[in-house]
Amino acid sequence: MNIIQTENPLETKVILDDNDRKILRLKVVNDELDWILIEIVEHVKKNNFDAIKKCSEEYKNTTAFNNVVKKLVLEYENDLKHTHYGDCIRFACTCTKCKAEDYLDICTIPDLDSYSGYIIDKCFRELKTIDKVISYLQNSKVEGDKKAHQWLINYKLKL
Numbered sequence: 001m002n003i004i005q006t007e008n009p010l011e012t013k014v015i016l017d018d019n020d021r022k023i024l025r026l027k028v029v030n031d032e033l034d035w036i037l038i039e040i041v042e043h044v045k046k047n048n049f050d051a052i053k054k055c056s057e058e059y060k061n062t063t064a065f066n067n068v069v070k071k072l073v074l075e076y077e078n079d080l081k082h083t084h085y086g087d088c089i090r091f092a093c094t095c096t097k098c099k100a101e102d103y104l105d106i107c108t109i110p111d112l113d114s115y116s117g118y119i120i121d122k123c124f125r126e127l128k129t130i131d132k133v134i135s136y137l138q139n140s141k142v143e144g145d146k147k148a149h150q151w152l153i154n155y156k157l158k159l
Helices: 018-045 049-059 062-079 096-103 114-127 130-138 143-158
Strands: 002-004 013-015
Touching: 018 049, 018 062, 018 096, 062 096, 114 130, 114 143, 130 143
Parallel strands: none
Antiparallel strands: 002 013
């Protein structure tokens, strides 16, 4: 695995090797199987045996299951090369980059709370460079911006 940090911490790129891809695939398979089991358990609780039979028939088709897994793995690997975009920056959706990082037991934005992520994302869209963003946040009167400022200073020190 190669982690390429950029000035904008939300745009850190994660490049996978073959072993990382295998780990990612196995974790996606595990997650998908968990969802199947949850679905079956819910049908059992409701004594909905027709739905259980339908589920078991549906999941006998391993080609369809493998295609779903393959699609998800490709999406996650692609997302690892792009910006964080989701609940980690207060955007109303799951950040698939964060999810892929979780599968791989890494985090490119450790200890960054969602408000700070939102502020950093907003600032980089307008100001473009880490030094300009740090300067802007340093002069901000908004209390939450100070936390984003400190996080970004710590991040820059590790670049």
